[in-house]
Amino acid sequence: xxxxTALSLVLxxxxxxxxxxxxxxxxxxxxxxxxxxxxxxxxxxxxxRLVVSGNPHRYFVVYWSTEVLxxxxxxxxxxxxxxxxxxxxxxxxxxxxxxxxAVTIACLYATWNAxxxxxxxxxxxxxxxxxxxxxxxxxxxxxxxxxxGLIKLFGIWEHQRESGVILGFTMNASIAxxxxxxxxxxxxxxxxxxxxxxxxxxxxxxxxxxxELLRPERQLPxxxxxxxQMNQALEAYLEILQRYRRRAR
Numbered sequence: 001x002x003x004x005t006a007l008s009l010v011l012x013x014x015x016x017x018x019x020x021x022x023x024x025x026x027x028x029x030x031x032x033x034x035x036x037x038x039x040x041x042x043x044x045x046x047x048x049r050l051v052v053s054g055n056p057h058r059y060f061v062v063y064w065s066t067e068v069l070x071x072x073x074x075x076x077x078x079x080x081x082x083x084x085x086x087x088x089x090x091x092x093x094x095x096x097x098x099x100x101x102a103v104t105i106a107c108l109y110a111t112w113n114a115x116x117x118x119x120x121x122x123x124x125x126x127x128x129x130x131x132x133x134x135x136x137x138x139x140x141x142x143x144x145x146x147x148x149g150l151i152k153l154f155g156i157w158e159h160q161r162e163s164g165v166i167l168g169f170t171m172n173a174s175i176a177x178x179x180x181x182x183x184x185x186x187x188x189x190x191x192x193x194x195x196x197x198x199x200x201x202x203x204x205x206x207x208x209x210x211x212e213l214l215r216p217e218r219q220l221p222x223x224x225x226x227x228x229q230m231n232q233a234l235e236a237y238l239e240i241l242q243r244y245r246r247r248a249r
Contacts, residue, residue: 005059008199009050015206016043022213028161034080035165038073045070071136078140078169081162082147137173144170164212168205175201 020039023029029036045066052058147166151157179197 006050006053008196008203009046009053012199012203012206013043013046013050015203015210016046019206019209019213022210026213028213031084032077032080032161032165034073035077038070038077041073042070074140074169075136078143078166081159081165082143084162085156085159086150134177137177140169140173141177144173160215160217161212164209167212168208171208172201172205175204 016039020036020043023032023036023039048066049059049062052062144166147170148163151159151163176198179195179201
């Protein structure tokens with residue numbers, strides 16, 4: 001397991017470095033400041049985990065000690081892309097209450113599910129960690145689904161980069177949730193699977209971000225006529241209509 005853990009960390013570090021390079025070359029670091037900070041922290045985090053990957057006890061301590069800030073930066077990075085698009089609308093009372101209601105429902109569901117189906121064969125600390133991870137993963141997944149529903153509802157298609165960032169986090173959280181489900185249903189019977197699902201989920205998210213950053217930003221089609229040209233055409237049509245009315249008299 002230790003060589004495989006080291007190999008997955010090397011792959012993760014390589015992809016994170018590639019994403020940061022693409023952000024810099026595209027000139028997107030200022031636009032996605034918190035996402036860039038998250039990636040820098042995640043890169044340092046993975047390097048530290050790689051150093052201690054040969055010692056299971058140290059790896060466990062380092063993993064969960066660094067995971068807290070990782071989760072905080074994840075939430076902030078998702079919020080950043082969300083506000084880039086919906087800041088004018090989020091100040092409206094109906095939008096704010098609707099969004100908070102959806103988030104509250106997600107938290108209540110995650111809490112109930114963690115209480116009703118606790119992980120089997122796990123001590124209290126591990127159970128608490130897994131329940132917290134499941135709750136946050138559910139919150140991010142619901143927020144991601146809500147985001148894509150809202151951009152379709154409002155017809156917002158010009159924020160391709162923000163959508164790519166949120167899609168990566170949503171896929172990571174949604175896939176990683178199966179780790180909690182596996183541990184909750186089968187205990188340590190499929191321990192290897194439950195431990196590897198989060199790593200694979202994050203690699204999928206990294207691949208999503210790289211794919212998005214490699215694509216040119218979508219250019220919305222420009223109207224064939226400018227507003228001034230359309231006004232001129234309308235005036236010409238009105239003038240023709242007035243001529244016909246004069247002749248009819």
